[in-house]
Amino acid sequence: MSEITFVTGNANKLKEVIAILASENGKVGKYTITNKSLDLDEVQGSIEEISIHKAKEAAKIIGGPVLVEDTCLGYDAFNNLPGPYIKWFVKAVGLTGLVDMLYKFEDKGAKAICTFGYCEGPGHEVKLFQGITQGNIVDSRGPTHFGWDSIFEPVGFNQTYAELDKDIKNTISHRFKALDKVRDYLLNN
Numbered sequence: 001m002s003e004i005t006f007v008t009g010n011a012n013k014l015k016e017v018i019a020i021l022a023s024e025n026g027k028v029g030k031y032t033i034t035n036k037s038l039d040l041d042e043v044q045g046s047i048e049e050i051s052i053h054k055a056k057e058a059a060k061i062i063g064g065p066v067l068v069e070d071t072c073l074g075y076d077a078f079n080n081l082p083g084p085y086i087k088w089f090v091k092a093v094g095l096t097g098l099v100d101m102l103y104k105f106e107d108k109g110a111k112a113i114c115t116f117g118y119c120e121g122p123g124h125e126v127k128l129f130q131g132i133t134q135g136n137i138v139d140s141r142g143p144t145h146f147g148w149d150s151i152f153e154p155v156g157f158n159q160t161y162a163e164l165d166k167d168i169k170n171t172i173s174h175r176f177k178a179l180d181k182v183r184d185y186l187l188n189n
């Protein structure tokens with residue numbers, strides 16, 4: 001039995017990862033998923049570079065197998081920015097600012113991108129697993145306690161992530177799609 005530590009400083013992410021990946025007593029195949037709340041350094045760079053760096057740093061701190069995740073929200077009209085910097089945009093301009101900055105653009109399309117990084121331990125390579133959900137940026141609707149959930153309406157739905165039942169979000173989200181690949185990998189390795 002091997003243990004993998006999911007390292008994140010975000011309680012909402014953790015809830016979703018547990019619900020999607022490890023609902024049955026924290027186990028995925030031969031692995032037990034535990035967690036540690038840590039704020040990891042985030043370098044500037046591509047989505048992939050950020051997740052690789054986070055995973056390597058987490059493996060060093062934990063000294064064993066780790067899973068980390070980085071989430072981006074990229075506007076189609078902005079060539080995928082704010083992307084990995086969405087957290088700082090939420091803090092700086094709020095949800096209203098994030099909606100208003102698209103006012104001159106007809107295209108309200110956006111991609112929610114989730115990239116998990118798995119590292120077996122210090123010095124090991126990092127494996128990446130990505131999931132993308134396409135949506136539109138809309139005026140805030142629903143609870144606002146998780147990032148930009150209330151301004152992202154996934155394609156094919158007329159509710160925002162925040163309005164959707166958690167059970168629904170967790171079967172269509174960027175995080176679900178990425179975790180599906182993580183699960184596949186863990187069940188076969």
Ligand SMILES: O=c1[nH]c(=O)c2ncn([C@@H]3O[C@H](COP(=O)(O)OP(=O)(O)OP(=O)(O)O)[C@@H](O)[C@H]3O)c2[nH]1
Nearest residue numbers: 008009010039040069070071086087146147148149
């Ligand atoms: O509405 C949302 N629905 C989601 O499904 C979702 N997933 C992440 N986020 C937010 O997007 C930023 C990512 O930054 P991020 O990946 O660096 O996360 P973080 O710094 O909070 O945690 P971590 O890096 O310690 O894991 C942060 O502001 C998160 O709150 C979401 N917002």
Ligand SMILES: [Mg+2]
Nearest residue numbers: 009040042087
């Ligand atoms: Mg972060």
